Amino acid sequence: MSHHTDAAERVLQQVEALREPLVAELAAVVRIPSEGGCADENEAQAHMAGLLGGYGLEVDHWQVDLAALTARDDFPGMEVERSEAWGVVGRLPGSGDGANLMLNGHIDVVPTGDPDAWEIPPYDAVVREGRMYGRGTCDMKAGLMASVFAVRAIREAGVRLRGDLLLASVLGEEDGGLGTYATLQRGWRADACVIAEPTDMDIIPANSGALTFRLRVRGKATHAARRTEGVSAIEKFWPVWHAIADLEARRHVAVDPRAARWPLAHPISIGSVRCGDWASSVPDLLVAEGRMGVAIGEDVADARAALEEAVADACAADTWLRAHPVEVEWWGGQFASGSLPESSDLVQRVQAVHHTASGGAPLDVYAAPYGSDLRLLTGLGGIPTLQYGPGDAMLAHGPQESVPLEEVFTTARTLALLALDICGVS
DSSP, X not given: OOHHHHXXXXXXXXXXXXXXXXXXXXXXXXXXXXXXXXXXXHHHHHHHHHHHHHXXXXXXXXXXXXXXXXXXXXXXXXXSOOSOOEEEEEEEOOOSSSOOEEEEEEOOBOOOOOGGGOSSOTTSOEEETTEEESTTIIIIIHHHHHHHHHHHHHHHXXXXXXXOEEEXXXXXXXTTOHHHHHHHHTTOOOSEEEEOOXXXXXXXXXXXXXXEEEEEXXXXXXXXXXXXXXXXXXXXXXXXXXXXXXXXXXXXXXXXXXXXXXXXXXXXXXXXXXXXXXXXXXXXXXXXXXXXXXXXXXXXXXXXXXXXXXXXXXXHTSHHHHHSOXXXXXXXXXXXXXXXXTTOOHHHHHHHHHHHHHTSOOXXXXXXXXXXXXXXXXXXXXXXXXXXXXXXXXXXXXXXXXXXXXXXHHXXXXXXXXXXXXXXXX
């Protein structure tokens, strides 16, 4: 029996021994309501720092210099106010003669929405029939904790790696990528990275991008009884909405083959509309906010230009809008697309260890239609990165959010074996 095989067996046994602690720690972190921009987001980061330190890792827990980072030209955007933000990286040091692997996961979650829509309270972390329910279970605290316990199992199994194994817990992923951006600016790097986002145990080596935009459509206010003498901003929004829908259709005539499984590989969506302040007045301003999908490999500037041109064409075709053109503003999260370099063998490595960890369960490889921190790690950081983790992303951000615990355990086994493969056994 080889030394590597012996180490793998010991690590897998240790993951099995840690099933109950993993579920308990996952429940503990889900119960921290770490919505982006709130104090609990940093509370969760402090919790993670303490957890990693308690498991014997070297911990870098630092306060992010928000003023300096947000002023940089390549800052990826932020949609919520933060007075402070903290980064956390745990390091299991190797002997120094192997490759380094980073496991990356975000601690922030989106708001819970209508509380009446939740059958189980969102932060109770209830387990039923092998699933844990709650906000953040799927996206992506289960993947983050599977990563933590993969590292913990290696250490407690007494296996010494040749390369460093890093665990990056980041905030701000949902609204731009502040945490991963700050981690890279801090100087943390690796030879490969896995983000344990919910992929249904498939492999995602590429993401479309997503750009947040705001439209201001102006009308002319008057009394509703004399509405023909005013101009409704609502009515003037409709030709713009149709122009955006037509643009979306044109942009999907051909898509990256890896994203062909999706009805829309890089959709354009209007997420909020605000208009009017009095029922008996013709509204003079409509503000619509939305999301512009960026095709894989498309330059962000080209995507922005396509939307701006479509809006301008709609304005040119309308007498009122020609004189009062719609204003387009780019704000908030600006997710470029991202892709694992073709030269990387990370997909094949994850496939191999997943086969062992799952007992031969099949998996697919495809691109995702949403933005993620993958594009920062591959682009800004130059780190070959893919996504692989527990849970179905369709449940993320909704009131039925949950994750199958067996997938969490499989992810922990897979990531532990991957660390042995990439970092090497000393």
